[in-house]
Amino acid sequence: MALFVMIIRKMVQNKWLVFSLLIGILMSVALVSSMPIYSEGILSRMLKKDLERWQEVSGQYPGAIYSTMSFTDKPERFNGMFERYDTFIKTEAAPSFQLPIQELVNDMSSTSLRMMRADDPEEITDRNSQAVTIKSFSGLEKHIKLKDGRMPSPAPVDGVYEVLVTERALVQFKTVLDTVFLIHSDKMPAPLKFKPVGVFEKLEDDDPYFRYGNLSDMSTSLILPFETGKQLLLGNQSLPITSAGWYLVMDYTKMEFRHVSAYLDTHEGMRQALLRNVSLYQMKVDAVAHDTIDYYLYRAANLNLLMWALNVPVLIMLAFYMFMVSNLIASRQKSEIAVLRSRGAARWQVIAAYFVEGLLLCGIALLIGPFLGGGLTRILGASNGFMEFVQRVNLPIRITEQSYLYGAIAAGACLIIILIPIILATRVSIVDHKQQMARLVKTPIWHKLFLDVIALGLAIYGLYTFKKRLEDLQSLGLSSTDLNIDPLQFIVPALFIMGGGLLLLRLYPWVLRLVYWIGRKWWPPSIYATLIQVGRSSSQYQFLMIFLIMTIATGVFSASAARTINLNSEDRIQYGNGADVVLNVNWINDAPPPPMVGGGPGGGGDTSSVPKRINYLEPPFEPFLNLPGVEHGAKVFTKEKAFYTFNKDTAEVTLMGIETDQFGMTTWFRDSLMDYPLNDYLNLMASETDAVLISRTLADQKNVKAGDTIWIGWEGVTQQPFRVFGIIDYFPTFNPMPATGIIKVGTNRSPMLIVGHLSRIQLQLAMEPYQVWLKLKPDATTADLYKGIEENKLAVNKITNTREDLVLAKNDPFLLALNGILTLGFVISLLVSFIGFLLYWVLSLRGRTLQNGILRAIGLSVGNLIAMLAVEQVLTSGVAVLLGIIVGNLASLLYVPNFQIVFNPSSLVPPFLVQIDPSDMVRIYWMVGIMLTIGIGILAYMLSRLRIHQALKLGED
Template sequence: MALFVMIIRKMIQNKWLVSSMFFGILMTVALVGTMPIYSEAILTRMLVKDLETFQNEKKVYPGSYWTMMGFYNEKSDRRAKMISDTDRFMSDEAGPGFGIPVKELVRERRTKSVSLIPDGQTSAKKISTTLRSFSDLEQHIKLEDGRLPAKQPVNGVYEVLLTEQALSSFKIVLDQVFELKDDKIMGTIKIKPVGLFSKKQDDDPYFRNASLSDLNSVFVIGEELFTQEFIKGNKIPVASSGWFFVLDYSKMELGNVNNFIETDKAIRAEVKTKVVTFQSEFTVPAIATITKYFERSKQLSKLMWSLNVPVLIMLGFYMFMVSNLIVDRQKNEIAILRSRGASRWQIVLSFAIEGLLLCGIALLAGPFIGMGLTKMLGASNGFLEFVQRSRMTVHVNEQAFLYGGVAAAVSFVMLLIPVMMATRVSIVGHKQQLARMQRMPFWHKAFLDVLALAVSIYGLYTFQNRLKDIRSLGLTTDDLNLDPLQFVMPALFVIGAGLLLLRLYPFVLKLIYWIGRKWWPPSLYATLIQVGRSNSQYQFLMVFLIMTIAIGVFSAGAARTLNTNTEDRIRYGNGADFVLKAQWANDKPPPPGPGAPPSAAATAEVVPKVIHYLEPAFDPYLELTGVEQAAKVFIKEKASFSSGSSQGSATLVGVDSDEFGNTTWFPKNLLDYPFYEYLNLIASDPRAVLISRTLAEQRGVKTGDTISIGWENVNSQPFVVFGIIDYFPTFNPNPPIGSIDVSEENGKKNAPMLIVGNLSRIQFQLALEPYEVWLKMKPGYSTTELYDSIEKMKLPITSISNTREELTKAKNDPFLLALNGILTLGFIISIVISFVGFLLYWILSLKGRTLQNGIMRAIGLSLRQLIGMLALEQLLTSGVAIMIGVMVGNVASRLFVPNFQIAFNPSSLVPPFKVIFDAIDFIRLYSIVSIMLFIGLCILSYMLSRIRVHQALKLGED
């Protein structure tokens, strides 16, 4: 207990240092804790969104689960028990096992197929039918005609329901009595349809078949009556029993996906233990969508670790630096304790208890702070950009505490390393160390800087070779095994480059001192002496600042590059803000209607070789709400061409150069000359065409050659090549994905080819066929107003490609959200930790030099000169570190940010991936750093002004 009290007192005496250490541990645990929390939250959001998309596209409710048990020759008692046991299992175990709310559990029973004969007509044509029952059916249907059936037989007749389609199929009327015939029917079974029903709500997921087409030859009887008469009474053999779950998939989270999978396995096992395999059926629409999220979860986890490694290394440096400061202040005390008989483990134990207290509190609070940070990540829309986005489902899970526990354990070890090193030194050794401040740091002795640089450059070289293979062979990123540690290389490069420049920095100081040794004023002379002789004292702070600033620059460059390249890829792929396709009037025969005779179908199949189209009016497109410019763009896939002895097929694009140039989006500096100059080339001559470089290289066509162009049933016409282009809106010159070959040359032979010509000549000389309409919108346009305008003008639009919608979808992609969120969070944490570390270091340094500063005041230096010396010292240490950090961060960005294109498919990435820096990002970064330095200098200046000469000298006497 005495030891514990002593530890608490020691922590109170060093409260600022201990608080700073605790802050670092807390941030580390919180940052690591965000990984599983954020991964689960973002994948949960995307899982629900994908299931919603599945429902909209497939028109199938994804939260459904259907299983059916078929019966063969089971006895009635055994069959009834199997149904009863399975009912109990489905309601008591399977339902709760899914982990999400069960909206409906529909029990469906079916009899075997029997013959339907009108009562009293033995010679009538036999029609096959079955009887079915559904649980809670009455709550989901409405009567179109007739009434609901009685709960019990009426005069020995079972009353039933049927659909209008079934009524038409059977060609019967309501209230007509029928007899069911079969060899295994016990006695006489008569039924009477008394009502027609339909769905109460069109989108009710209660019905497995939305159109009720599976009930076209079925009569529906009440569930209780079915159970009493057919399951227990065995009057008609029961053929099958099914269970249909309607689950609330909007409540599905990544945490209960495992429950869904395990419950699916449990249901299959339960059903298959009761029947043979071919007598069971399972339909789970969402299983494929759900299963792939396990792989996406692993990929996202790797990505988050890779992006967070630099920040975690920086936090490790911070904790090691603060721990060193704590131990440095107590080295004299530790050395005295060792000289007076205290063992090393006793001293280490006292620090270990202190560390356990800090790490334990951080572990309890860190995951909850991580949850708050996760909410901030969900609002990120770019680097240091936040938007109002729909709230993510965020909660602390077991993995957050597990990850946080590992982070706390590593932090605990980092705390003890300086303590264990300090306990090895006796009081004599400690005094000797104080007199020898020029020791070379360990990382310089071990050449860790050179090693880190070598490893990072080798990793970069390996990655670029693999990337080259992906591009040349048309592979996907899944075809090559890429080590996620490739994304750790930037951190190694930053550390290696920073340490290497710090190795050279003392020589720069000596050079500055030597150049002006005859002219430097006393204050500058003293500062150069202080920094030069105590260089190792500043190493930790300078490395720390270098890492912080370099990681900040790298994060800004990476986020801006990824966001801009993603937007450029979508804009280039679409070509314009909106791409519309409309229905054109033509002379093609209409397709035969359903039920048409074979002769009519054969006649409709005879399509004329040339279809004649009537071009609709173009002016209405210019009058649509929000439209600034519109252009006609004709695209013909697989148009044939020939030039000399060379021939092949290419994509033909016809444009009106002026309208097209004002409408389309095309990035700058992508071609040898401005894009509009190439359009001016073909505007000068109606015969002029532009060809892609892939066509020129593969077929040996050059500028000035004549090339004949046509397509099926359209005669070729001569055109003249006026220019060769590498890129054109929507055109991807890379080999198609999957064209894998061992040689790069063969990969190039599979590259797509393009021809761009004048639309008017193509329509006049070749054929008039439907074209696309590309729209450029005014700033701040409303998509809803545009759609309303299209509907109001009754334009026959068949498809719309919305670039803004695709951009929004891309920004909601979990990987891009993770990139933006993690880079933003990492930068904010880096700056906060950097400010705390910077301030803490200089405050302690200033307190440790109180006597020195007091003597300088006593010998005549003014407060202004003293503050000037302090500012110069900061400039030579912190300022230089920040400058090195900016330089290293820029180089790291240009070298390693291209690695992130592996998140896309590089073989289909157009425009080419390029590193982008935006001035606003650096303004934010430099503003924050400048404010940090300014506040720090103000605080230190205030502390200097509070020093009293007599107190400092008295301290020296003591």
């Protein structure tokens, strides 16, 4: 207990240092514990959105699972098989999904039976009978309404079983209600009588109770009340049963990522339970959204890997911070530690005392950190770019056991880091300590161990291997998932920043000596004294300078990485779509209707009457230009399988027809993709109607050059001559990269493009449907555009909305994580750097109180002292900021291109472009400048409060 009280008192005496250390530990634990919280939150939100989108596209309810068993075994086993699996579904499977159960439907179906009118005196034959199945569904009466007739009786009436039918079934059977039918089969003990007494329809159109969303599967069936059907099909087996099913409907809107494993395990458990009852060929478990949900485990693994990768620089920064603060604590208490050692205290006893202190701080951080990590997760979810935030629906935040596990690991690592300086300090005796105090110039440990050279070596190796991987991906036509990911690639930028900063700091003392030597005859006393102070004590500034270097460099690299990935994501979508909105329009034509299944009359369809060329009637274009919010519009014709001929060589190409003026004003294109702006090429071909532009792939693979005449056409269209006016590398929507899976890029492998005038193509080749490309005004909304299309009754069958695609891309969990973590990492780095900066200089000024007092006593004014401090800041903090800018920009140029692996580099169009936005840099410099200004202001205030007599009295003491 006495030891504990001593530790508490020691912590109180050094409260500011201890508090600063606690902040570093707390930030580390919060950052690491936020990883599983964020991963689960963002994947939960994206899973819900993906399931909603899947429902819109497929029309099926994503929360549905249907399992069925077919009965082909001995009838006496049917009841046992059904009851065992039914009990399993209701008592084990349904609760195991951990989701609200909306419906649990049992259905049973008979084999195909023969049905004839009961009053037909003839024997049952194919001529007077129809095929029918008897079905039964649990809870059906709650989800239907009668369109005609009444509900059936659960018991037979005068030996006749009453049933429900759909309106379509009534038409199919060519009958009316209350008609008695006789049903017979060789597998039935005796014929049974059935009578339709009611016609039903769905109570609600979007009711997920109905497996297929409609009643089409009941169009040739009679529907018995469930208990009656169960008795006939399973109980006394009066009807031959073919299958029984269990349709489970869960509320997928309540699904979170934590439910994914339970969902998949329960799905597999249902399969295994069925296999125990029936053979593999007699069972089926169909989860509508199984593949979508299963994919999220893969996404979670990749997202966690990405988050660790992006957090490495920040974690290294925090490790440096904690080591620095712990080193300051050890430095201030070295005398005390040396005295304890000289008086007989063992090293382990001294270390144990500091271990208990560190354990208290780490324990506090572990208790608070995960909750702070939840708050950091909210910031991550609101990020839209580097240092940019938008209003979004809050992520579902849930602090789990895994977040505490991550936090505990981080706290343990922090404890080890803060004990290292203490362990080193206990090795020093009182004599050694006095000797070290007299030696101000000493080599830092990282320079002794050449950690800068090792870090740079690993970083350069990582850069080389990553470049090699990118070359393989592009040359082999592989996707980014075809090769294993080397984890080293995710930490090489941080290693480069750290190694580069340490290497420059190795050279820093020599630069100081050079500056001192150059102006040694002209420096005023204040600058001379400052140069002597910094030059002789340069090792004391190393921690502070590496702090600032890593903060600035990390900020520059983070801003460049985020800006580059965001803009390249946007460029890829805009280039691939071509314009803000792309409309596919229905054209009136004389194309024959598609042949009927089975060929229709004439058996198989005679295609001799099909015309070789379909004639189209072009719809008016002006209504599209008058739609709300439209700024420009263009007609764009694309023929994927056109042919060209040159020097008796024929090949398949993509042909595009455009109106140059309107196309140039409508499309999106990055001008840096080609030697000249796109409009220059369009103006070049605008002068002649037979002018075309060809892709570089066509020119290189077929030896076509500007000025050559080529012949263009397509199937059923006679080729016509065109003249090549220019060669282009890229063009909106055109991907010149070879298809994925090609072993090596070679001749006749890459896609080829020809761009010509739409008017000449329509006049000399053929008039065929084109797309309508629209450029919207900046303040226009797509909702108004859609409303205008509907009001004008334009025959649009497909809309490609670039703005919606951009929003979808922005909400991708990987981009959200990247933007959020890079922003959060920079803010945390800035915060701990500010604390470290202020802490270091406050302690430094307190330690130099006697020196400053003497300088004041010999005649230096407060202004001179502040000027000395300013010069010292320029030589330390200012130089560190400059080095950080250099290292950060160099790291961006070398390592940001490696992020293109996220986009599948084998088909990346347009090419990946590193973006360094000046506004991002200005934002970083402003924040760092404010931090340094506040810090220097506080230090100047402390100097102005200095009293000479206090300093001299301190010297006497």
